[in-house]
Amino acid sequence: AAKIIKEAYSVLPIYDKIVPTLLDAGVWKLPETCNFSIGVPVGPMLAKATKSVSEIIDKFQGREYTCEYKYDGERAQIHCMEDGTVEIYSRNAERNTGKYPDVVDAISRIRKPTVKSFVLDCEIVAYDREKKRILPFQILSTRARKGVTINDIKVSVCTFGFDILYINGKPLLQEQLKVRREHLYNSFEEVPGVFQLATAITSNDLEEIQKFLDLSVNSSCEGLIIKTLDTDATYEPAKRSNNWLKLKKDYMDSVGDSLDLVPIAAFHGRGKRTGVYGSFLLACYDEHNEEYQTICNIGYWIF
Known part of the structure; x- marks a missing residue:
């Protein structure tokens, strides 16, 4: 019963609809009555970490899969209703429409005339249009969180689309990724530096995937997301699935960087960390200025 409630909430996170159904019809009716609805953010499907290309090939043996760039930006879910209203949600279902008026403005340019409504799963990244390159996430984080106007924008963004969950009144969650991706490719026009489809290859060759990984890192991406295409490839809302794997440069000994850092301050812990330092x-x-420069804040846990 708990699993059914959790799955219903991941598709339709509105207690005002779930609770009355539980009281009136019981838990078993939830899948029938609490379905995906445009305008309501779905919990995003997430990937599990992996440490090497060979591990990916072993786990996905016998299945067709695709490798996509893993962009270093903000996960977004864009809902475009039939009346033209556009809403943008974060991975935590927070309304981000006011943060990205330029993304909303671009919708009319990127969707094809046959597309009346859609839900797009994508990544919004900071982008230098003059140099045609992706900028670090830290640049994106300087944007105001709400109330942004087109004239106020100092950091340009590019939206990279990689999945579509709904098109013209039809939910696509139960379709295989290969089918969803066909809808994605057929529904939008790329505008360089504004909207682009995620760079991807379909291959099970170790050397080819390794070269593609290196290319992604050189293109200012975090690494790769690897996804099954036509077997066990439905969209699984709010789940970290074995059917999506992520291979980030940070996870790999041969690619990641190391830094020698010193703790210069500590912060009191909260919750389970009460009584000890939490970070x-x-x-x-x-050496040039003969002083310490702060780099990051890191969490601390006692086992």
């Missing part, structure tokens, strides 16, 4: 502020020594 530390780390810094590196700047």
Whole structure:
């Protein structure tokens, strides 16, 4: 019963609809009455971590899969209703429409005339249109969280689409990724630096995937997302699935960077960390200025 309620909430996270159904019809009726609805954000499907290309090939042996760039931006779910209204939601179902008026403005340019409504799963990244390159996530994070106007924008963004969950009144969650991707490719026009489809290849060759991984890192991406295409390839809302794997440069000994840092401050813990330090502020020594420069805040846990 708990699993059914959790699945219903991941598709339709509205207690005002779920609770009355539970009281009137019981838990077993939830899948019939609480379905995906445009305008209501679905919990995003997430990928499990993996550490090497060979591990991917072993796990997906005998199945067709695709490798996509993993962009370093903000996960977004764009809902475009039939009346032209556009809403943008974060991975935590927060309304982000006011943060990205330029993305909303671009919808009329990127959707084909046959597309009346859709739900797009995508990544919004900071982008330098003059140099045609992706910028670090830290640049994107300087944007105001709401109330942004087109004239206020100092950080341009590009939206990279990689999945479509709904098209012209039809939910696609139960369709295989190969079918969803066909809808995606047929529904939008790419506008360089504004809207682009995620760079992807379909291959099970170790060397080819390794080269593609290196190319993604050189293109300012985090690594790759690997997804099954036509077997066990439905969209699984709010689930970290074995059918999506992520291979990030940070996970790989041969690609990741290492830093020598020093803790210079500590913060009191909260919740389970009450009574101990919950995190530390780390810094590196700047020999030129003879001072420590702060780098990051890192969590701390006692086992």
